Amino acid sequence: MAAAVADYAPRRRSGSKIKRSGDESRLDLRPTPDVLATISRARRAGQLVVGFALEDRRPRQHAEAKLAGKRLDAIVLNHPRVIGASETRLDLLVRGEGWLSLGAGSKRRLAARLLREVERLARPVPRA
Numbered sequence: 001m002a003a004a005v006a007d008y009a010p011r012r013r014s015g016s017k018i019k020r021s022g023d024e025s026r027l028d029l030r031p032t033p034d035v036l037a038t039i040s041r042a043r044r045a046g047q048l049v050v051g052f053a054l055e056d057r058r059p060r061q062h063a064e065a066k067l068a069g070k071r072l073d074a075i076v077l078n079h080p081r082v083i084g085a086s087e088t089r090l091d092l093l094v095r096g097e098g099w100l101s102l103g104a105g106s107k108r109r110l111a112a113r114l115l116r117e118v119e120r121l122a123r124p125v126p127r128a
Contacts, residue, residue: 050074
């Protein structure tokens with residue numbers, strides 16, 4: 001499952017376009033449900049939960065807090081400046097393993113690299 005949701009949404013929806021009037025307007029926002037925390041709390045035994053952090057200030061610190069607070073297995077760190085760009089840089093924080101740089105490059109190449117890492121994490125650990 002994958003979801004990209006906003007942290008906030010408009011408090012009221014308009015049934016039609018809001019026309020320009022020249023007056024100032026105010027947009028009231030409400031927090032959206034925390035999909036990732038909900039999924040993590042409801043996980044089945046053996047289910048892997050990986051989140052994404054799009055951070056612009058103290059990115060590693062915020063990603064580490066999100067990993068711990070939402071009880072994730074791993075979190076992928078991204079930066080807002082890559083939105084709409086063809087290339088990016090990704091870092092992966094795995095619980096119990098620490099940070100792993102997935103490098104920089106095309107989003108397609110990094111997506112493939114990320115999937116390989118998630119597959120590695122999902123493999124059962126052989127017992128001795």
